Amino acid sequence: MCGIAGYFSKTENQYDAFLEEAIKTLSKRGPDNQTTLRLSDKVGFAHARLSIIDVSPAGNQPMQNERKNFTIVFNGEIFNFRELAKAFLSDIQLHSGSDTEILLHLYIKLGKECLQHLNGFFAFAIFDHHKSEVFLARDRFGIKPLHIYQDEKMVLFASELKALFRFPIKKEIDFANLNLYLQLNYVPGNGSILKNVQKLAPGHCAVINKNGELQIDKYYSVPYEPGCKISDKAFDYDKSKIRLRQLIEEAVERRLVSDVPLGTFLSGGIDSSIISACAVKHVPQLNTFSLGYKDDPFFDETRYANLVAKRLKTNHTVFSVSTDEMFENIFSVLDYIDEPFADSSAIAVYLLSQKTKQKVTVALSGDGGDELFAGYNKHAAELKARQSSAINLILKAGLPFFKLLPQSRQSKTTNLFRQLERYSEGLQLTVAERYWKWCTLTPSGVAKGLLKNPVVIDEGEMVKIRQQFVSLINDDGDINDVLFADTKLILPGDMLTKVDLMSMANSLEIRVPLLDYKVVDFAFSLPAGFKISGEITKRILKDAFIDELPSEIFNRPKHGFEVPLIRWMRTGLKSLIEDDLLARDFVETQNIFDYAQIDVLKKKLFSDNPGDTHATVWSLLVFQYWFKKYFATNA
Numbered sequence: 001m002c003g004i005a006g007y008f009s010k011t012e013n014q015y016d017a018f019l020e021e022a023i024k025t026l027s028k029r030g031p032d033n034q035t036t037l038r039l040s041d042k043v044g045f046a047h048a049r050l051s052i053i054d055v056s057p058a059g060n061q062p063m064q065n066e067r068k069n070f071t072i073v074f075n076g077e078i079f080n081f082r083e084l085a086k087a088f089l090s091d092i093q094l095h096s097g098s099d100t101e102i103l104l105h106l107y108i109k110l111g112k113e114c115l116q117h118l119n120g121f122f123a124f125a126i127f128d129h130h131k132s133e134v135f136l137a138r139d140r141f142g143i144k145p146l147h148i149y150q151d152e153k154m155v156l157f158a159s160e161l162k163a164l165f166r167f168p169i170k171k172e173i174d175f176a177n178l179n180l181y182l183q184l185n186y187v188p189g190n191g192s193i194l195k196n197v198q199k200l201a202p203g204h205c206a207v208i209n210k211n212g213e214l215q216i217d218k219y220y221s222v223p224y225e226p227g228c229k230i231s232d233k234a235f236d237y238d239k240s241k242i243r244l245r246q247l248i249e250e251a252v253e254r255r256l257v258s259d260v261p262l263g264t265f266l267s268g269g270i271d272s273s274i275i276s277a278c279a280v281k282h283v284p285q286l287n288t289f290s291l292g293y294k295d296d297p298f299f300d301e302t303r304y305a306n307l308v309a310k311r312l313k314t315n316h317t318v319f320s321v322s323t324d325e326m327f328e329n330i331f332s333v334l335d336y337i338d339e340p341f342a343d344s345s346a347i348a349v350y351l352l353s354q355k356t357k358q359k360v361t362v363a364l365s366g367d368g369g370d371e372l373f374a375g376y377n378k379h380a381a382e383l384k385a386r387q388s389s390a391i392n393l394i395l396k397a398g399l400p401f402f403k404l405l406p407q408s409r410q411s412k413t414t415n416l417f418r419q420l421e422r423y424s425e426g427l428q429l430t431v432a433e434r435y436w437k438w439c440t441l442t443p444s445g446v447a448k449g450l451l452k453n454p455v456v457i458d459e460g461e462m463v464k465i466r467q468q469f470v471s472l473i474n475d476d477g478d479i480n481d482v483l484f485a486d487t488k489l490i491l492p493g494d495m496l497t498k499v500d501l502m503s504m505a506n507s508l509e510i511r512v513p514l515l516d517y518k519v520v521d522f523a524f525s526l527p528a529g530f531k532i533s534g535e536i537t538k539r540i541l542k543d544a545f546i547d548e549l550p551s552e553i554f555n556r557p558k559h560g561f562e563v564p565l566i567r568w569m570r571t572g573l574k575s576l577i578e579d580d581l582l583a584r585d586f587v588e589t590q591n592i593f594d595y596a597q598i599d600v601l602k603k604k605l606f607s608d609n610p611g612d613t614h615a616t617v618w619s620l621l622v623f624q625y626w627f628k629k630y631f632a633t634n635a
Helices: 016-024 081-088 099-117 175-184 237-254 270-279 302-312 323-328 330-336 346-356 369-373 377-385 390-397 412-427 431-439 444-450 459-470 479-488 490-504 517-523 539-544 565-569 574-580 584-590 595-605 613-630
Strands: 002-009 033-038 043-049 070-078 120-128 133-138 147-150 154-158 197-199 204-208 214-218 262-265 287-293 315-321 362-364 509-511
Touching: 002 016, 002 070, 002 120, 016 033, 016 043, 043 070, 043 120, 070 099, 081 099, 099 120, 099 133, 133 154, 175 444, 175 459, 175 613, 237 270, 237 517, 237 539, 262 270, 262 346, 270 302, 270 362, 270 369, 270 539, 287 302, 287 346, 302 315, 315 323, 315 346, 323 330, 323 346, 323 565, 330 346, 330 490, 330 613, 346 490, 369 479, 369 490, 369 517, 369 539, 377 412, 377 431, 377 479, 390 412, 412 431, 431 459, 444 595, 444 613, 459 479, 479 490, 490 509, 565 613, 574 595, 574 613, 584 595, 584 613, 595 613
Parallel strands: 262 287, 262 362, 287 315, 362 509
Antiparallel strands: 002 043, 002 154, 033 043, 070 120, 120 133, 133 204, 147 154, 147 197, 204 214
């Protein structure tokens, strides 16, 4: 697990000094070694290393083959690297025990076809010195990031946007993506908050040719066709359950290769419990870790984690933190974020990663389970919304009443009222419109109204980006359409971004067995009814491991990794809202947002009926903090 950066100059200018500064910004991704290397009069690579496999200097990067006509910088892990070496490289003299060297030689031998054989997560660049070409690739699901900047002078790439800021780039805000960020709390798809910057899409590779032209190509797609309904009769449920369990167990075992201490996250939810149950079969005295909220029982879930740890006999550690300690880490999170990202649960992930790093360098997590097997509350809600029932008619008609009820996420009652209104609103919409509605936290009209000059938004571009995802939801499809869209929108844009950023901020590697492509491919071959049926979510996943885990965790309500934002905004963050980042003077000088609309939000936030206003205010605070750091200063 590392950080990478590089440049391709289209002019006579050299960017080595900028590259040196860029790789320093990635030092938390790779604290063990940072190296910069000019490869030609046009190309330079840099690498920051977190040593996991072959921790000796032989594994340092940039790495070259013996003839020094190919050079690689690589972020990630290839879990089947030893098998690939036996299958394809028996004639090659290897000089390290690293997967990096295997990957480099595999590319030399197979070219981009090598991507079809990789089981792991990665973002890498390889320079072909003879062709003067740079080859770039990103893993199938976007577990590892890769940002690309291009203009008339250069093409740059880096693991994080902050590294690109060290080059003399054009910093122009993309207002279409800003609008979408305000709706979702993250920038979706392959776009960026900046013009001229894009993310290499999951399952894609690219070539920067000798003229500095960027050519992008897809090498992987989830094997699923939106709108198709897979018949339950086409599969035997019991055989499918056995096969799923086998694939997950193999995926976990593959991800236990490490030359440094390793453990698992254990929240007490289905996904992390299954991963821990599989891992403990291969790692005696497995280290497991969970985060508890010592002064907020509404958010605390450690009881379930303790039950699982006791059943599995793991070496379990609960990091019990106070809300004050969480609050103290807010600015560490904000300082690390280099593109506005306002999923507030990142604060909890940051703390869990920080404390886990004190014990191990690698942790396995259960990310991906909700998107593959219908684990979110919205999936159960969508199934109900598609049914013709008297209760839906009543709830649909009750929208005006629900709007009058006090709503927030701070108690069971007010959260129920919030959910009722949100569900009722969804019933008024088409399935595609409802999908987008339930993915957003801020209505599109509110987001647009926050911008002082909506004319600057490229409406066509914004609709085009949105349509990438809602077009995957078909009227005659089923929940598999929703899950497929989630793997394109929520998984890379929110969940995987959050885990990568917060773990790398603490030099901790996170591995996600449920996103082994063999598990994903199999999951999307299954009928929707195998995943969600009536009130049962993650049906086949639960049934596959029901004999491994305590019965209490199978019927527990879904609970997110939440933090008490409203309470903080009314106390410790209030001065930041009123006197700094959302103060009238700063907002009007900035000339991006309409202060009158922000003032409306602030009044609602501090009222008895805040609803989801805190999410919108948080997205604004995160953006303002980012803007102040990268635009309002000389950073």
